[in-house]
Amino acid sequence: MGADAGSDAAAETAAVTAPLSADVAFLLARANAVSLAAGNAAVTPFGLKVRSYSVLALIVTGSRPSQRELAAYLRLDPSRVVSLVDELERAGLVRRDPDPADRRANVVVPTDQGRAVYAQAEAAAHAAERAVLARLTDAQRAQLAELLSAVAFPTA
Amino acid sequence: MGADAGSDAAAETAAVTAPLSADVAFLLARANAVSLAAGNAAVTPFGLKVRSYSVLALIVTGSRPSQRELAAYLRLDPSRVVSLVDELERAGLVRRDPDPADRRANVVVPTDQGRAVYAQAEAAAHAAERAVLARLTDAQRAQLAELLSAVAFPTA
């Protein structure tokens, strides 16, 4: 979602300040837009976007998800995952392995190059995240992560 | 950003569980997707989407923002605000008043009907937000809002 806009600090806090500041949905949308813009900027030097980076992030852990599982976890449409995996495969970063247990399914795994690129991108992404969270202490960051988890995974 | 996908609770927590759970950027994106889907569902019966609802929400407070200020605050491109205000104006919910102090600028104000529709939509949106935040206590919700503010408004 979200992205950047013609946002300068002065205009943002000019005539429009207080409203919606208690609206968690709005704050979530705006915080996500800030984070997404920073994340994309951090990760584009490696030929990635936040979305393709997140696919890489999931598979380098060795969890060997199917495309269906990737879609559910990342809240993407399965058809969107097709093109994301296509793109990563064309770049030589991931591979589709047939799932021996289910011949309909693909298991998405990183290539060596995929792991190497991810390692670099991860460092940049984490630096960007630290910058976005600059106004929070470490304890507050941990707390934010915990609170967000409860919203992000309603059933867990 | 984000939207809905073929997400059922079982698949989401199947093979892919732990990874990225400490990644605030990811949690932010996923939480926003959940919140956005719920918000849109809540507000569509009133002919609104989250975006047009948020424009209404800003102007019913009487802050009389210019389109430029709306764009900055909502982190939208000014050209996007044009079509959002067009849409709301066609629906009879807002009006563009000339700014007496700057003849280039429009001030966006709600009509009576806009206020009435907003009042109903607000109730639905807040109910949806409460549902999204169901796993948090009131104190946790307030804390989440405060932590998100620090991320959403880096300069404030």
Place this chain on the structure above:
DNA sequence: TATTGTTATACTCTATAACTATA
């Protein structure tokens, strides 16, 4: 019958650059 990956399609959103009228 239901599900996985895929394709196609339509729609929305995003980003950029221009243009006009003002400042």
Place this chain on the structure above:
DNA sequence: TATAGTTATAGAGTATAACAATA
């Protein structure tokens, strides 16, 4: 010279429905 609103346009993302292969 810069800014507000607008328009146009290209690109990215999203949502839906269909299909073949497999369960």
